[in-house]
Amino acid sequence: MSEPDTFEDDLLYAMSRTGEAFRSERAGLAAGGLDLGRRRWRRRSAAAVVSGAAALALVGTGAFYLSGATGGSPVAAPAEAAAAPATSGAGTAPLTTTPAATAAATKAAAPAAPVTDKEMLAAFQALLPKGEVTEAKGEGTEKSTTPYAQLVFDDGQGKSLMSVSVQRFYKGQEQQRTCPTDLRLANLDSCSVTTLPDGSTLMLSQGYEYPDHRATTKEWWATVSRPDGGQVSFNEWNAAQEKGAPDSRPNPPITLEQAKAIVTDKVWDRAVAAVRYNGIDPAVEDPGVTPDEKQAILAGLLPAGFAVQSRTTHLVTDMYQLTGPDGAKGSISVRLANWSRPFDDPQTQQSMDRGRASQLKDATVLPDGTKVVVNEPGSGSNPKFPYTRAAELHPDGTYIEVDATEGKDLLTLDQLKAIAASPKWQVRK
Structure with a gap:
């Protein structure tokens, strides 16, 4: 499989997994x-x-x-x-x-x-x-x-x-x-x-x-x-x-x-x-941050020697293909969403609440109320999840999730946690 094919496969998997818990x-x-x-x-x-x-x-x-x-x-x-x-x-x-x-x-x-x-x-x-x-x-x-x-x-x-x-x-x-x-x-x-x-x-x-x-x-x-x-x-x-x-x-x-x-x-x-809308309204979770702005934030948070080579965007999730200082390649997905706004449909809201609660059930709560979830392959609430993940939900509704997909060892777990924990990830609407 070529690198572009692998990248697209990872993107589809990451986006599908990201939305798995949020379906009506x-x-x-x-x-x-x-x-x-x-x-x-x-x-x-x-x-x-x-x-x-x-x-x-x-x-x-x-x-x-x-x-x-x-x-x-x-x-x-x-x-x-x-x-x-x-x-x-x-x-x-x-x-x-x-x-x-x-x-x-x-x-x-x-x-x-x-x-x-x-x-x-x-x-x-x-x-x-x-x-x-x-x-x-x-x-x-x-x-x-x-x-x-x-x-x-x-x-x-x-x-x-x-x-x-x-x-x-x-x-x-x-x-x-x-x-x-x-x-x-x-x-x-x-x-x-x-x-x-x-x-x-x-x-x-x-x-x-x-x-x-x-x-x-x-x-x-x-x-x-x-x-x-x-x-x-x-x-x-x-x-x-x-x-x-x-x-x-x-x-x-x-x-x-x-x-x-x-x-x-x-x-x-x-x-x-x-007929009822089939799914969730993407505008509800829209963080008000453009894909270009998210890429610029990520580029400033990557460790020295890392660079973004390409990006694919779908709704509030972006997939980035990266290169490391030694020429190694890999990719990460970044999901930035606003969880503070309610959905119009009560059934959708209930489904979203259940999905979000499931994602955060292993979270550590910081003194300011921020919920932090860290998963390595085979751990956490979804043992079949194959990627390393760091996610945070802030009191203002900012949800940021960073997953290492292709090239899982390109960034360490601590580096992913540092990216997710940056105060630069803030929703604007």
Whole structure:
């Protein structure tokens, strides 16, 4: 593995570990190559599909509405929806956009009327072309931060498992979407990322279920990330199950252009407005210190002969690649956060409080109230943690954590403690 690859691996590990204790449900602070909704849906799919469910016809033109306001247009009953012929999404009445759907995603808005399990499923079905639907299942906004609908669709050319899911993220929470340079290495036939006129980012991709191609099952997906923090994802396979089923057709039935129409349809506006934010608001922990300022502070605290070679930043965590006086190389992560401000969502606050308490349970309390935690590999509250760490929580809410990652012996534990203990680490907001 090359040094840049090792550095990036360490960064992803450090950021994932840093956010491990601070998640509300499954939301992470660092996004991976695949979107969070897709990963969550895949873990849930086997249990969610109902075997032997009765066949359902698709919802008819104009039969389905999800009103954005109390007392708005009626929602067609499931029995009525099942009797109507299928149409494309072009004739589907959109959900009414609520103020929460267009408000800045940095603060939690008053929740819109919830979207039910059946409403999620009916909205999805209304966007599909003509065909038979079986094994249908949905989950609404009251039950999950990733409401979804999934079903097995057959247009007469073979069955296809497909799903749609909705999430909402705070500003700055998502990682920028990019396609890999080497599609073959990424197990993809195609990939594109475009910016839509409304500022949304659309990712379309065609790949395979199994990286080693032990089966030829294909998976195609579309994800749109909206300026309001909403994310709508669509997945489909050329088989009736994600895994363990023979291919039922050469390709999934929905084209990429049709998938784009599904995820960008206005029918999902109210679902985005109603769903709880998935994760924590990065702005709450923002220390008000820029990455450049943090790097300058660190450079002034390093022992003589040490230098910063590169930096990668994600939210309040920075990874620095260092060189020592003898030419040795290594890296450390520095997390500077403000723990004094509360989160808007009580559930998130409770989760954060538990995570922070767990991190600090082995802390030494200094006379001024500062809590100090020092861990060497295999010690402390997380015996599997492989790095040397020094962390301090100050009475004003300043939390500073310094982890030695790659090249663990580059800086000693005492040197890491000295860096973390510096009074120069102070939050500004």
